[in-house]
Amino acid sequence: MKASTTPWIVGLALLALATLHACAVTGVGVDGSVGVGYDAGYYEPWGYDYGGWGGGYRVGPGRGGERRGGHPARGYRPAPGGRPSPSLPGRARGH
């Protein structure tokens, strides 16, 4: 009787191990898990329209110290007026 139950116990133990292992590597969890596949690939809604980028439509950074816009600051706290507007890092890698 003992001899015939031992393999079942081994099987069940392995099943438990495999289940625990799967939980650890496949991202089972309430929040924050270890991903096996990569699910950050997100397609945007179809189509963009970039029309209307006239000469005054500027999206890039300045060189620093640009004139402030003077728009009423709705929704955000503007940096103090005395602070110059920032630019990109000027230091090149390795210098």
Added chain:
Amino acid sequence: MKGICRPHHALPMTVAAMLLSGFVFSGLRAASFELPPLNSPPSSEHHVGKIVWADLVTPDLAAAERFYSGLFGWTFQPVHSGASDYALASMAGRPVGGLLQKAIAAGEHKQSAWLTFVAVGDVDAAKGAALKQGAKIVADTQSYPARGRQAVLSDPEGAVFAILASSSGDAADFLAAPGEWIWSSLQSQDAATEAGFYQTVFGYDVFDLASDDGSEHVILSSDGFARASVNSFPSETGHRHAHWLNFIRVDSTADIVAKAAALGGRVLVEPHADRHGGQIAVLADPAGAPFGVMEWTAADNKAEPK
């Protein structure tokens, strides 16, 4: 008796063998899956609010590799990620982004796009702050041991972005070399409200700059450097929805635009001078993913933080 026992022994042993092999193969698959670190060797720096990474989602990985390799000289290294096809893009040996192949179902119209990653110190805290301000979860928090912990969100206008606490720290603030990402710009309906959202989540300093066209253009800054701009759509009507647009530094916008067309890309915005005096343009790769290119000469910046 022996004859009766044999099947009893055989069945559990077979099950055990199957489980064991599953265990081993599962372990191998997990071991082979690893998104690479952003910085190697690791950096001890952390720059909350800095745009630190970009991942492209595309239906045709090979075509995307041909395009970006031909245009910028990027090289690619395949990364096995379970069922996903992912390639790490590098410029002169430095990782610049990732390309993920994902099929688009027949009949579906979806836009291939670059996903913008913003550095945070604590993904859960940043996610919580964003949700409180009206963001939605696109892909919930995941940990990739070498890369870090990340989540994909959409802001109150629906622009999708990712937050990432990099396991290897954040790169030091150097001027991007040609072929590397240099700038990011959010196109939105209401730049001021969107700037408020990002300021609350990432703690940016916000600078409203003067514009010639009446549109609102706002600079988001951290550590004394400009990190991104938030721009209201041009007044001209069209099919628009809020989205992030990332720019790669180039030596000559005109040359890149010509090359992109030859490689199967499209010009969305023709080259023109931007605020800093250099030329910019907006292109789409063969799958339609938009990205910008920007010239930036090494002229002295007026305001370099101490």
